[in-house]
Amino acid sequence: xxxxxxxxxxxxxxxxxxxxxxxxxxxxxxxxxxxxxxxxxxxxxxxxxxxxxxxxxxxxxxxxxxxxxxxxxxxxxxxxxxxxxxxxxxxxxxxxxxxxxxxxxxxxxxxxxxxxxxxxxxxxxxxxxxxxxxxxxxxxxxxxxxxxxxxxxxxxxxxxxxxxxxxxxxxxxxxxxxxxxxxxxxxxxxxxxxxxxxxxxxxxxxxxxxxxxxxxxxxxxxxxxxxxxxxxxxxxxxxxxxxxxxxxxxxxxxxxxxxxxxxxxxxxxxxxxxxxxxxxxxxxxxxxxxxxxxxxxxxxxxxxxxx
Amino acid sequence: xxxxxxxxxxxxxxxxxxxxxxxxxxxxxxxxxxxxxxxxxxxxxxxxxxxxxxxxxxxxxxxxxxxxxxxxxxxxxxxxxxxxxxxxxxxxxxxxxxxxxxxxxxxxxxxxxxxxxxxxxxxxxxxxxxxxxxxxxxxxxxxxxxxxxxxxxxxxxxxxxxxxxxxxxxxxxxxxxxxxxxxxxxxxxxxxxxxxxxxxxxxxxxxxxxxxxxxxxxxxxxxxxxxxxxxxxxxxxxxxxxxxxxxxxxxxxxxxxxxxxxxxxxxxxxxxxxxxxxxxxxxxxxxxxxxxxxxxxxxxxxxxxxxxxxxxxxxxxxxxxxxxxxxxxxxxxxxxxxxxxxxxxxxxxxxxxxxxxxxxxxxxxxxxxxxxxxxxxxxxxxxxxxxxxxxxxxxxxxxxx
Numbered sequence: 001x002x003x004x005x006x007x008x009x010x011x012x013x014x015x016x017x018x019x020x021x022x023x024x025x026x027x028x029x030x031x032x033x034x035x036x037x038x039x040x041x042x043x044x045x046x047x048x049x050x051x052x053x054x055x056x057x058x059x060x061x062x063x064x065x066x067x068x069x070x071x072x073x074x075x076x077x078x079x080x081x082x083x084x085x086x087x088x089x090x091x092x093x094x095x096x097x098x099x100x101x102x103x104x105x106x107x108x109x110x111x112x113x114x115x116x117x118x119x120x121x122x123x124x125x126x127x128x129x130x131x132x133x134x135x136x137x138x139x140x141x142x143x144x145x146x147x148x149x150x151x152x153x154x155x156x157x158x159x160x161x162x163x164x165x166x167x168x169x170x171x172x173x174x175x176x177x178x179x180x181x182x183x184x185x186x187x188x189x190x191x192x193x194x195x196x197x198x199x200x201x202x203x204x205x206x207x208x209x210x211x212x213x214x215x216x217x218x219x220x221x222x223x224x225x226x227x228x229x230x231x232x233x234x235x236x237x238x239x240x241x242x243x244x245x246x247x248x249x250x251x252x253x254x255x256x257x258x259x260x261x262x263x264x265x266x267x268x269x270x271x272x273x274x275x276x277x278x279x280x281x282x283x284x285x286x287x288x289x290x291x292x293x294x295x296x297x298x299x300x301x302x303x304x305x306x307x
Numbered sequence: 308x309x310x311x312x313x314x315x316x317x318x319x320x321x322x323x324x325x326x327x328x329x330x331x332x333x334x335x336x337x338x339x340x341x342x343x344x345x346x347x348x349x350x351x352x353x354x355x356x357x358x359x360x361x362x363x364x365x366x367x368x369x370x371x372x373x374x375x376x377x378x379x380x381x382x383x384x385x386x387x388x389x390x391x392x393x394x395x396x397x398x399x400x401x402x403x404x405x406x407x408x409x410x411x412x413x414x415x416x417x418x419x420x421x422x423x424x425x426x427x428x429x430x431x432x433x434x435x436x437x438x439x440x441x442x443x444x445x446x447x448x449x450x451x452x453x454x455x456x457x458x459x460x461x462x463x464x465x466x467x468x469x470x471x472x473x474x475x476x477x478x479x480x481x482x483x484x485x486x487x488x489x490x491x492x493x494x495x496x497x498x499x500x501x502x503x504x505x506x507x508x509x510x511x512x513x514x515x516x517x518x519x520x521x522x523x524x525x526x527x528x529x530x531x532x533x534x535x536x537x538x539x540x541x542x543x544x545x546x547x548x549x550x551x552x553x554x555x556x557x558x559x560x561x562x563x564x565x566x567x568x569x570x571x572x573x574x575x576x577x578x579x580x581x582x583x584x585x586x587x588x589x590x591x592x593x594x595x596x597x598x599x600x601x602x603x604x605x606x607x608x609x610x611x612x613x614x615x616x617x618x619x620x621x622x623x624x625x626x627x628x629x630x631x632x633x634x635x636x637x638x639x640x641x642x643x644x645x646x647x648x649x650x651x652x653x654x655x656x657x658x659x660x661x662x663x664x665x666x667x668x669x670x671x672x673x674x675x676x677x678x679x680x681x682x683x684x685x686x687x688x689x690x691x692x693x694x695x696x697x698x699x700x701x702x703x704x705x706x707x708x
Binding site: 022024025028121122124127128129130131133134147149218222223224226227228229264265267268269275276277 | 380382393394
């Protein structure tokens with residue numbers, strides 16, 4: 001009940017925020033929050049450290065950009081095609097990767113993501129180094145003109161809420177419980193009769209699709225898809241966001257993403273301009289050393305202890 | 308008394324004039340938003356040096372133009388197009404920025420072009436190199452100042468063939484950019500009567516160039532063209548040095564090399580390298596004086612990108628001074644009308660496709676014994692006329708030219 005009130009408060013805040021804060025920045029924040037939340041589904045609840053999520057994020061970004069710009073699909077459909085494409089990519093990579101655990105799983109996902117990255121560097125439709133630029137924002141449902149930043153913001157917010165709702169439903173469903181059981185003790189889950197591989201694959205594909213949804217939305221917001229989205233730095237960044245916010249908590253990754261994106265954005269024009277990577281690195285080290293459960297993890301642990 | 312009255316009348320007239328002019332300036336200030344790479348690959352080529360260069364241009368005007376203060380906003384785009392797009396849009400929407408400057412790396416320039424087109428703001432591109440910025444991807448308000456890949460490829464290619472380097476072998480980075488560069492240069496070399504003996508594609512990025520350099524040596528070509536950039540070029544030059552390519556009589560031509568790269572490599576390694584530059588600090592008294600001032604502020608001699616940023620910002624402010632307005636279309640028309648004359652460019656012409664046409668220079672890296680002072684790295688072999696380097700306007704595929 002308490003968490004429901006919390007969500008409603010957060011939603012209310014998100015509805016009025018663009019009046020105070022620059023909406024394009026908020027949209028970026030929401031996209032990365034969704035990306036980190038999707039990643040958290042597989043790392044926090046499935047216990048699988050994927051080091052290749054940029055492939056889904058960037059892959060969907062390119063597919064959506066191409067679908068809207070070249071094929072001329074309407075915006076919503078373009079985003080769905082992008083997310084679907086990321087899902088298919090998730091099936092292909094997931095089938096191979098979930099056969100291994102731990103560091104091997106991470107390495108396979110990284111290797112596959114690098115292959116996808118290389119494809120984007122060389123394929124003609126991505127524009128290579130220059131990226132896919134000038135993607136039109138179009139209209140929402142053919143009615144609302146998305147070139148207006150405020151309209152675009154509420155469109156992105158709707159997608160974020162939908163994605164977040166799917167994640168939170170998945171985590172709290174029996175499926176999510178089984179997933180946690182597999183994370184904590186895979187052998188026992190197998191002995192209880194669960195087909196562990198199928199659960200893992202489903203979680204992986206779900207996470208990939210939602211990461212794709214985030215990437216696709218980002219393409220529409222910024223009207224471009226670039227190699228940055230598919231680079232392994234992006235895979236690293238999302239790990240950082242998730243760990244910073246709180247692994248295995250529902251709201252944690254969103255908080256982590258908010259922190260990182262805000263820092264990147266505001267440090268960029270300050271006197272620390274040249275030190276953004278260093279500052280982020282220091283924050284990560286402090287987080288790992290001092291509060292390992294992440295911001296939200298520590299806070300909820302504190303609340304549990306005090307009440 | 309009459310003298311006093313006259314004086315008063317003139318001053319009040321001036322004040323009136325100034326306030327009238329200031330009224331033409333949106334938001335009461337001329338704001339320039341400079342986006343560059345402060346911490347990544349291009350921080351030496353562009354980076355904080357471009358901020359210094361822009362500040363030097365603003366100082367020349369005493370910090371005000373047409374009665375309004377000039378403000379410079381800067382940000383590190385971290386080579387990410389989305390950060391650049393976000394920042395540019397924010398600056399345009401909330402800060403009332405009138406022009407964007409520098410924009411190193413093409414993905415960033417293209418992203419900011421999109422914003423500049425929607426908000427009808429001027430984009431003064433210096434660091435990005437791609438020719439499409441003034442061809443297919445051009446926008447009416449996007450000005451490409453310093454150089455482009457065509458000028459580098461075509462300038463270097465044709466100039467070297469004219470100097471007798473008529474057989475080529477390429478080391479090409481195996482992705483779209485490298486292939487495009489090789490294609491451009493090949494076309495020019497063949498048009499000038501030279502021949503291309505072959506090419507070796509290397510992975511991108513690559514660290515070990517030994518097998519590729521051996522292929523290039525075995526080809527017997529007079530010129531080894533480096534159709535790559537950044538770390539790849541540096542590694543290839545190092546390998547060429549280790550295998551004694553220059554000593555054996557072949558020459559290496561870098562297609563995208565900057566003064567800062569030569570500084571990093573050292574003359575021992577880089578000697579004999581041919582490269583096309585848009586600017587060199589030791590060209591004449593004017594460039595030496597300006598570069599000396601730049602050196603005092605930064606401890607480095609300026610690259611072409613940095614000098615070009617100065618020139619672009621200065622010309623933009625000159626146009627505002629002349630028109631007394633910062634309205635995009637008014638300023639743009641004035642910028643096109645006035646020739647660009649400063650220490651960077653002589654009689655530079657701003658074309659309708661956004662290209663600023665000025666002379667380029669083919670340079671050779673000096674031998675260590677030829678260099679008499681720190682940063683004395685290049686000797687100018689040939690001045691490439693602007694028209695030849697950038698091609699005629701009729702060649703431009705810009706739809707709004």
